[in-house]
Amino acid sequence: MKKIKVYLIIIQILACVECSNILTADIKEKADIRNEKISEKPIMVFEEQNYDFGKIYIGDIVKHGFKFKNRGSGELIIKNVKSSCGCTAALVSKSNLFKDEEGEVQIKFNPGRYVGKVTKSVTVNSNDLQNSSYKLTITGEVIEEVSVNPKHINFGIIRKGDSCTRTIEVKTIPELKTDIKKVESPNPYIATTQINSNVNSSYKYQVTISKYDYIGKFSGMVFVYTSSNRQERIDIPFSGEVIGDVTIYPEILSFGNIKKNQEVNRTVILNFVNKNIKIEKIEARPNIINYTVSELNNNSKKIDVKLGSEITTGKITGSLTIYTNSTIQPVINIPINGEIKG
Numbered sequence: 001m002k003k004i005k006v007y008l009i010i011i012q013i014l015a016c017v018e019c020s021n022i023l024t025a026d027i028k029e030k031a032d033i034r035n036e037k038i039s040e041k042p043i044m045v046f047e048e049q050n051y052d053f054g055k056i057y058i059g060d061i062v063k064h065g066f067k068f069k070n071r072g073s074g075e076l077i078i079k080n081v082k083s084s085c086g087c088t089a090a091l092v093s094k095s096n097l098f099k100d101e102e103g104e105v106q107i108k109f110n111p112g113r114y115v116g117k118v119t120k121s122v123t124v125n126s127n128d129l130q131n132s133s134y135k136l137t138i139t140g141e142v143i144e145e146v147s148v149n150p151k152h153i154n155f156g157i158i159r160k161g162d163s164c165t166r167t168i169e170v171k172t173i174p175e176l177k178t179d180i181k182k183v184e185s186p187n188p189y190i191a192t193t194q195i196n197s198n199v200n201s202s203y204k205y206q207v208t209i210s211k212y213d214y215i216g217k218f219s220g221m222v223f224v225y226t227s228s229n230r231q232e233r234i235d236i237p238f239s240g241e242v243i244g245d246v247t248i249y250p251e252i253l254s255f256g257n258i259k260k261n262q263e264v265n266r267t268v269i270l271n272f273v274n275k276n277i278k279i280e281k282i283e284a285r286p287n288i289i290n291y292t293v294s295e296l297n298n299n300s301k302k303i304d305v306k307l308g309s310e311i312t313t314g315k316i317t318g319s320l321t322i323y324t325n326s327t328i329q330p331v332i333n334i335p336i337n338g339e340i341k342g
Helices: 002-039
Strands: 044-046 050-057 062-070 076-083 088-092 102-109 116-126 133-143 146-149 153-159 164-172 180-184 190-194 202-209 216-226 233-243 246-249 253-259 265-272 279-285 289-297 300-307 314-324 331-341
Touching: 044 133, 050 062, 050 102, 062 133, 076 088, 076 102, 088 116, 102 116, 102 133, 146 216, 146 233, 153 164, 153 202, 164 180, 164 216, 164 233, 180 190, 190 216, 202 233, 246 331, 253 265, 253 300, 279 289, 279 300, 289 314, 300 314
Parallel strands: 050 133, 153 233, 253 331
Antiparallel strands: 044 062, 062 102, 076 116, 088 102, 116 133, 146 164, 164 202, 180 216, 190 202, 216 233, 246 265, 265 300, 279 314, 289 300, 314 331
């Protein structure tokens, strides 16, 4: 009987040892699997990092694909692709790549108004721990098939009744044989005249503004029409200012938002371009607006404007009207605005 008990105890001990071995082996196997998964890292490798488009004409949209591969053993996940400016668009062909799978980042570049050497970049963000942000660079030289000089026509300051002329030069690339069809402006006060024929692929035009009926700043466009498919029309902005016998600054008098009974002064400067011009009278509306006139120098006067104590809360709407002996500017009106807070 004792022998049987001993045998049973031995069997139980052996069973416990076997269970312990099985449990240890299972834990080890799970640890190996976990370590194996940890070691499965994605590696993003591009065939090239930089690409030069060479010469790019304005109006052309160029494309290039940057090919890459997952050289690691883990899954490569492309999180996003960011470009350095709106003129560069990027698209990834595949966002999840397993071992040895290939993908491509397609870059589309629109030169827009760029001229000359240009460099732009695209950043590819992924779960590659060693290189999570990979920078791709494109370069090129943007060329104008048709170029204009100057890019902006500045007429400067013109006395009312006078005219002003500026010259522009339009150049083309000889081998492309681009023709200039016409140069014109929709502004009725602007006239364009060609002053030379095609000389070494260069055309010159005079742009004249005359008989402008208004006093103040002006702006507009001159259009150059060509036979180019890339640059069918080139827009040249122009600007300037027509003045009369008197210039005023500011043209609008604003008190802004002020508290009731708060003393606030504003100043208007009058510069007399024509020294023979005199102020005959000044009217302020409403009559609770007060003003004083003083000399700055021989050619300028200063008008100090302030609100009277009788003014009530609400919007301020009024004007300062200056009467002169000028035939060009017999009446100068300066709007007044603001708001009184209670």
